[in-house]
Amino acid sequence: MFLLFACDGTEPTTPTDIAAGARLGDALAFDAAGDLLVTAPGSSEDGVAVQVQATASSIGDAKATWVAAGAGDLGGDIAPCADADGDGRPEVIVGLGSTSGRGGAEWLPDGLGTAPVDAVRVDGSEAAGGLGDALACADVTGDDRIDLVISAPYADGFGLATAAGVVRVFTEAPAFHAAATYTTTFASGRLGTRGALAPLDLDGDGVGDLAVGAPGSDDVYGVPGPMAGSFDNNNTGANWYGPGLSEFGAAVVAADFDADGHDDLAVGAPSYGFEAGAVVILQGPFDPDVLGSSDEGVRQDGGAGAGSKLAVLATDPPALAVGSDGRVDIIQGPFAPMPLAVAAVAQVSGQSRSFAATMAADPFGGLAVGDPDAASGDAPEAGVVRWFEAGLLGSLTDADASGMIVP
């Protein structure tokens, strides 16, 4: 049973089976139409992904459900694809089993809820590599066609860099062939860990690029497009580094925070400064070969673990949701002209430490917050997703959510 509590207090019910023990909200994303994509791995042999209808003022019915048979440890990311195959209809890509093995991903040409007869499956090639932990759909090959960007943060890099992490690019839907592979030379870098893969235009040349965090080595890399072939941090790209053991790069998002027409970067560093946590905002456009440090950005310190997750709120100007252990800080500019102090405009506290383990911003200025380890009702550890509509201000708790999704 799957219950959705709408803003107006009604409790619509839809016949979706998500068993106790699932981790509802393990991955969240909004599609371009504003609907919420949610995964619930771990309930049984099957993992479940659901598309929930959302508008600016309500979150309501489940529109579509997709069952990953035999993938109870679904465990990967979920992301909308605008239209990679050019047929005018949006798609979805879902990560499979990234937390427990080789991982993989499935591209669903008609989104969730349809028989995946034409689905394209990419399997991880490396034991415990975790392919699918982070996903993005963006053109990074420079041919104006959307590519699949899939990370395997525990895969070995070229040579002997154990668990350096690898980002793979697949191009030309629906056939999809491997077009590019990017890795680092630092063992245990965990390049492309969940939430640390951001398409953007680094240098403002109109060609799509990537920003990728490697929190195990406290690095963020800017990878310039067009991407092709196999390469690593030593032979191309920008590099920003944080203080040692800061986990700089645990989360990376891109947006034009200062409204100057160029993409900027926000980087989470949840162990910055004796584990207080911080977020650093770096102002674009960027030299595609720059080597810089976190000191070049605007830094906002936070509570324990701050910056473990980030989301960009679709407000004008964009605000930033900074996830911590059990809390979200909403910080807002003016970010222009940088550097100016950043002010927190809202703080939302949860009762569970896993509150804000995942976050996704809707297109209307609101925020969905995943709490995948929370108990809900009589279903222990089944997970909860809370949705906060636009206009977050002041000191709030998880009880102030405008809508809630529970198994």
Ligand SMILES: [Ca+2]
């Ligand atoms: Ca399509």
Ligand SMILES: [Ca+2]
């Ligand atoms: Ca492309």
Ligand SMILES: [Ca+2]
């Ligand atoms: Ca570019």
Ligand SMILES: [Ca+2]
């Ligand atoms: Ca900017």
